[in-house]
Amino acid sequence: MKIYRIHALICAGGQCISAGGNDFEAALRTEIQKHGLEEEVQIVETGCMGACEMGPMMVVYPEGTLYIHLQPENAKEIVEEHFLKGRKVHQLMWEKAEGHFPTLNEVPFFALQTKIVLRNCGVINPENIEEYIAYDGYTGLAKALGEMTPEDVVAEIEKSGLRGRGGAGFPTGLKWKLTAQAKGDQKYVVCNADEGDPGAYMDRSVLEGDPHTLIEGMAIAGYAVGANQGYVYCRAEYPLAIQRLQKAIQQAKSAGLLGNQILGSRFSFQLQIRIGAGAFVCGEETALLSSIEGKRGEPRKKPPYPATCGLFGKPTLINNVETFANIPVILSKGSSFFNAIGKEGCRGTKVFSLAGHVKTTGLIEVPLGITMKEIIYDIGGGIPGGKVFKGALIGGPSGGVIPSSQLDVPIDYEHLNTLGAIMGSGGLIVMDESSCMVDIAKFFLQFTVGESCGKCTPCREGTRQMYEILDRISCGEGREGDIEKLESLGKVIQDTSLCGLGQSAPNPVLSSIRWFRDEYEAHIKKKVCPAGVCTMTKITTNKEEPRRGRKKASTRTIT
Amino acid sequence: MENKTVNIKINGNDYTVDGSLTILKACRQAGISIPTLCYMENICEEGSCGICVVEVAKSHTLQRACITQVYDGMEIQTNTSRVRQARKTILELILANHPQDCLNCAASEICELRKISYDLGIDETPFEPTKDLDLPLDTTSPAIVRDLNKCILCRRCVKECEIVQSVNVIEIAGRGINSKVSCFMDKGLGESYCTNCGQCIKVCPVGALTEKNDVDRVWDYLADPKKHVVVQTAPAVRVALGEEFGMPVGSLVTGKMAAGVRRLGFDGVFDTDFAADLTILEEGTEFIGRLTKVLNGESAHLPLITSCSPGWIKFIEHFFPKCLPNVSSCKSPQQMFGAVTKTYYAQQKNLDPRDVICVSVMPCTAKKYECLRPEMDDAFDHWKDKLMLKDEDHFQDVDVAITTRELGRMMKEVGIDFEHLPEESFDSPLGESTGAAVIFGATGGVMEAALRTVYEVVTGQALPKVELEIVRGMKGIRTADIPMVSADGKEIIAKVAIASGLGNARVLLEEVSNGTSPYHFIEIMACPGGCLNGGGQPISNDPNVCEKRAAALYSQDEAITIRKSHDNPEIKKIYENYFEKPNSHLAHELLHTSYVERDLYELEKEDN
Numbered sequence A: 001m002k003i004y005r006i007h008a009l010i011c012a013g014g015q016c017i018s019a020g021g022n023d024f025e026a027a028l029r030t031e032i033q034k035h036g037l038e039e040e041v042q043i044v045e046t047g048c049m050g051a052c053e054m055g056p057m058m059v060v061y062p063e064g065t066l067y068i069h070l071q072p073e074n075a076k077e078i079v080e081e082h083f084l085k086g087r088k089v090h091q092l093m094w095e096k097a098e099g100h101f102p103t104l105n106e107v108p109f110f111a112l113q114t115k116i117v118l119r120n121c122g123v124i125n126p127e128n129i130e131e132y133i134a135y136d137g138y139t140g141l142a143k144a145l146g147e148m149t150p151e152d153v154v155a156e157i158e159k160s161g162l163r164g165r166g167g168a169g170f171p172t173g174l175k176w177k178l179t180a181q182a183k184g185d186q187k188y189v190v191c192n193a194d195e196g197d198p199g200a201y202m203d204r205s206v207l208e209g210d211p212h213t214l215i216e217g218m219a220i221a222g223y224a225v226g227a228n229q230g231y232v233y234c235r236a237e238y239p240l241a242i243q244r245l246q247k248a249i250q251q252a253k254s255a256g257l258l259g260n261q262i263l264g265s266r267f268s269f270q271l272q273i274r275i276g277a278g279a280f281v282c283g284e285e286t287a288l289l290s291s292i293e294g295k296r297g298e299p300r301k302k303p304p305y306p307a308t309c310g311l312f313g314k315p316t317l318i319n320n321v322e323t324f325a326n327i328p329v330i331l332s333k334g335s336s337f338f339n340a341i342g343k344e345g346c347r348g349t350k351v352f353s354l355a356g357h358v359k360t361t362g363l364i365e366v367p368l369g370i371t372m373k374e375i376i377y378d379i380g381g382g383i384p385g386g387k388v389f390k391g392a393l394i395g396g397p398s399g400g401v402i403p404s405s406q407l408d409v410p411i412d413y414e415h416l417n418t419l420g421a422i423m424g425s426g427g428l429i430v431m432d433e434s435s436c437m438v439d440i441a442k443f444f445l446q447f448t449v450g451e452s453c454g455k456c457t458p459c460r461e462g463t464r465q466m467y468e469i470l471d472r473i474s475c476g477e478g479r480e481g482d483i484e485k486l487e488s489l490g491k492v493i494q495d496t497s498l499c500g501l502g503q504s505a506p507n508p509v510l511s512s513i514r515w516f517r518d519e520y521e522a523h524i525k526k527k528v529c530p531a532g533v534c535t536m537t538k539i540t541t542n543k544e545e546p547r548r549g550r551k552k553a554s555t556r557t558i559t
Numbered sequence B: 001m002e003n004k005t006v007n008i009k010i011n012g013n014d015y016t017v018d019g020s021l022t023i024l025k026a027c028r029q030a031g032i033s034i035p036t037l038c039y040m041e042n043i044c045e046e047g048s049c050g051i052c053v054v055e056v057a058k059s060h061t062l063q064r065a066c067i068t069q070v071y072d073g074m075e076i077q078t079n080t081s082r083v084r085q086a087r088k089t090i091l092e093l094i095l096a097n098h099p100q101d102c103l104n105c106a107a108s109e110i111c112e113l114r115k116i117s118y119d120l121g122i123d124e125t126p127f128e129p130t131k132d133l134d135l136p137l138d139t140t141s142p143a144i145v146r147d148l149n150k151c152i153l154c155r156r157c158v159k160e161c162e163i164v165q166s167v168n169v170i171e172i173a174g175r176g177i178n179s180k181v182s183c184f185m186d187k188g189l190g191e192s193y194c195t196n197c198g199q200c201i202k203v204c205p206v207g208a209l210t211e212k213n214d215v216d217r218v219w220d221y222l223a224d225p226k227k228h229v230v231v232q233t234a235p236a237v238r239v240a241l242g243e244e245f246g247m248p249v250g251s252l253v254t255g256k257m258a259a260g261v262r263r264l265g266f267d268g269v270f271d272t273d274f275a276a277d278l279t280i281l282e283e284g285t286e287f288i289g290r291l292t293k294v295l296n297g298e299s300a301h302l303p304l305i306t307s308c309s310p311g312w313i314k315f316i317e318h319f320f321p322k323c324l325p326n327v328s329s330c331k332s333p334q335q336m337f338g339a340v341t342k343t344y345y346a347q348q349k350n351l352d353p354r355d356v357i358c359v360s361v362m363p364c365t366a367k368k369y370e371c372l373r374p375e376m377d378d379a380f381d382h383w384k385d386k387l388m389l390k391d392e393d394h395f396q397d398v399d400v401a402i403t404t405r406e407l408g409r410m411m412k413e414v415g416i417d418f419e420h421l422p423e424e425s426f427d428s429p430l431g432e433s434t435g436a437a438v439i440f441g442a443t444g445g446v447m448e449a450a451l452r453t454v455y456e457v458v459t460g461q462a463l464p465k466v467e468l469e470i471v472r473g474m475k476g477i478r479t480a481d482i483p484m485v486s487a488d489g490k491e492i493i494a495k496v497a498i499a500s501g502l503g504n505a506r507v508l509l510e511e512v513s514n515g516t517s518p519y520h521f522i523e524i525m526a527c528p529g530g531c532l533n534g535g536g537q538p539i540s541n542d543p544n545v546c547e548k549r550a551a552a553l554y555s556q557d558e559a560i561t562i563r564k565s566h567d568n569p570e571i572k573k574i575y576e577n578y579f580e581k582p583n584s585h586l587a588h589e590l591l592h593t594s595y596v597e598r599d600l601y602e603l604e605k606e607d608n
């Protein structure tokens, strides 16, 4: 292995690339060549580093200099000053205080995180299995196959306290146990990489930045539950993720870490990628399985749960990408390591995508049980522009709003539930005083209305009715009783929808009414939007409004 | 594990029930009714409507009774305010996007949505429509009208078409509020491979699916003094029509039916049963012909498959066109009757065939399609040269086919007090029939009727027992071996099979298609249970409706002295005076037909 003097890690996550990261990288390579530094500087393309708002970004080791907002024209200066003369280019670095330029590990955004799932993202070259192995990769699988029975593996996961990261937080060990105990000649392991929540991209980051951790996690799962076939159901919108995962699968196969008789054991495990059509509801596990089977992606009744009757009617373990990414660490470092992170009932970390009115946005991984305040102010750096925090929507489009009075509540499944929010996919949108809660609720409800599969009445008809009422309110046409109508209808939708989409769709509305009722009342009674967002009049466009109802009392008979 | 009993609580009371039951079934056993809309046992268990929700202790959401299995220790509440509020809200949501024109809705009387809304005390929905409720009707089908405005997306029709009929021509398309029941490529039902069986109509809880209403055309003919309008009533109509007037399921109303139609003003009140007897002679002869050939080592297409059911015919034309040579060339009784009316009958009565109108009352929606088939105008071709008919004189053998339900509506319209009508008989000559013809209305009936005649022709002896119990019943597929000894002492075992419902038909057809069918003779009816459960029959929620109607048919068979088709004196006469003998040249011209090889997307092909 060659020894380089300098390692330049360039973030090749989606957002850095779309901000022009590739052009910078090309310029950097040219400059390095020009100065004959090819033998001294190694450029590594990594997965998403998380601080997406700072991109395109690069970390230069050994010392960990963090360069942000890079443009091609910066390449020359970095090479000539930093790489040749050892002088850091301060104007391209993150400045904490006047004249203070911290290294990566001193930047609070990074320093306050605890990385398990994203441990390799931004650190290794995702397209190189050797780098993954160098960072303890596949030791968990080796340990499982070499030293443990499948029951041991299940027990270890149970002890870790890991819960599913796909949204519902179902205890992972229990799910594995149920699948392992289910009777069936054929079993499957499925990874849910549908990530339909438009604001979340942690699964994508793992797939793009550390695909081997998913492969290892799924192989361990296959061993534990007795499955020899796995599927990764990935949305079509993630071509880079699919490409990297495909490459990683090939590499793992060649290395004997996937395929027949893995690591010389009697365990065989095949892995295939299935590409999804992109509907949000296809992320719901039963809809996802129908979709893999080639049927309309629609939720089906539960029970039977996939653990007993899943893909093609066979016992199937289905977990989220982030859930699987935890597995190798739990096995290699032991459940006690994992168990020490987080709090009783919610062990380990959760990745959130921090967005909205906060200074540093991006992907963060934090121990569960952390407070919202710590996330927003300590990691995110607070609200920009001297504005006042108003609320944070957690859990994606069907999440709930948390007001400032609740900022100290620890973030875990149970507390979020009592606040009317959910962990969901881990979307976290911070809103300052300029946001209107009616408008926010309407915005997110619009998403779920559009994504409802239409199978069950409460979700199909009910969410649409809620949307109509919100629309009315935001146009200044709210009526007395609308709030109560939203509340009672919302409760019925939560209570009677067939799948999680409908059951959680009213959350943004109900939670915002709960904490910001006065704002709704101002819209309805005073016809004003306190935040000044809603137009409060009906905007008439040239577009013909869709016709509603019947034009006339019909006297038609069936002809 | 599945059959273990479990202890559950329903509304505070303890019950021990079979652990494989759903909450719905357990509650029904306990005498507690739970409303449902989308549920059909074993057919539609999707849980889509949400009306049946109940409270289950420790579940944080309400549970659907129809798809949730009971477990030991389950505590169910069916009647809390939370449950009632949820059901009411769901109904209100449905009603918001449902045109409430109950006054002129064809399904008004049987509408389950209306009934549940009434039962749950809905007076007005607080919600406004969110959809365009003035979509045009789909009237492309000759048999079925679809009104998507009324559709409540329960999916019962989709499942019926898929699970029971295996046709799969309708499906859910689109998502969310835009989802709808759609035909392949969003075409009209009439432009698809729909078989017109009408089973979807029978399961629609609202008026979104109805038969094409041809009542007005019948009134117009009846009002035209130039026309001689005759009516034929199919075997299954007489065991169902009474239900339209509140009589119990399975009431046999042959005499009242004849009296009723007569009061509508028809010039001849006849019985399709007459043509059923004719069918037996034609088809029986065809069967014996093919069987003899095969027994003599010659080639012939066996099994012979019956052709009375037009939904079935369209099904095989689309799905198994290569098997068409196995289908009997006999027309259905409706069409034989039409052809005979406009030839033999017209001649006897000295009527210009152009002035004879043949109306049929059928348990079937597919008959509306059948009478329109271009192959079904043999009477016109028959007269064309003789009477020097021009193209604009063209007439169909059967002019209009209406369903049992439509006949009921006509009688109501003129205020016929059906229950108190006297018993009357059919007119002569096309009103005479046998017990064999009556049982055509039940699955297995054609087979039994045919065997009564075939056995006698082959063996020279009467069946040991005229009732062939072995081919009766409501099981979807039935088979039997019928041993016969021919007059010259040869032993023959006729292997027969009977299927009703197109899903079952498909099973037998797969065998015919791949050459493994062991049978000589197969009877197929498109509708499960046969014509008595046809798509045009009164819609009943009696779970034993098929058995009851069948019992009525068999009782009529027993009550008739002549029980074999070849003993029908009018049939003997028509052969003596007109057709000469079964399968004669004239019989082939008027009583037999041919079929069309179709593929599933024929109209797409035509478009291109």
Ligand SMILES: Cc1cc2nc3c(=O)[nH]c(=O)nc-3n(C[C@H](O)[C@H](O)[C@H](O)COP(=O)(O)O)c2cc1C
Pocket: A163, A164, A165, A166, A167, A168, A169, A170, A172, A175, A192, A193, A194, A195, A196, A197, A280, A281, A282, A283, A284, A285, A286, A318, A319, A320, A321, A323, A499, A500, A501
């Ligand atoms: C509407 C809807 C969308 C969902 N989308 C996703 C998704 O994109 N990714 C995911 O992992 N889980 C999603 N889920 C959750 C899955 O149904 C399922 O709970 C999860 O994949 C289980 O994995 P876990 O136990 O590892 O969390 C969704 C659920 C619902 C109701």
Ligand code: SF4
Pocket: A281, A299, A451, A452, A453, A454, A455, A456, A457, A459, A460, A497, A498, A499, A500, A501, A502, A503
């Ligand atoms: S809750 Fe919504 S997405 Fe889920 S099954 Fe019902 S209609 Fe489909």
Ligand code: SF4
Pocket: B144, B160, B161, B165, B167, B168, B169, B170, B193, B194, B195, B196, B197, B198, B199, B200, B201
């Ligand atoms: S008439 Fe029969 S084939 Fe046609 S849609 Fe209805 S059930 Fe399907």
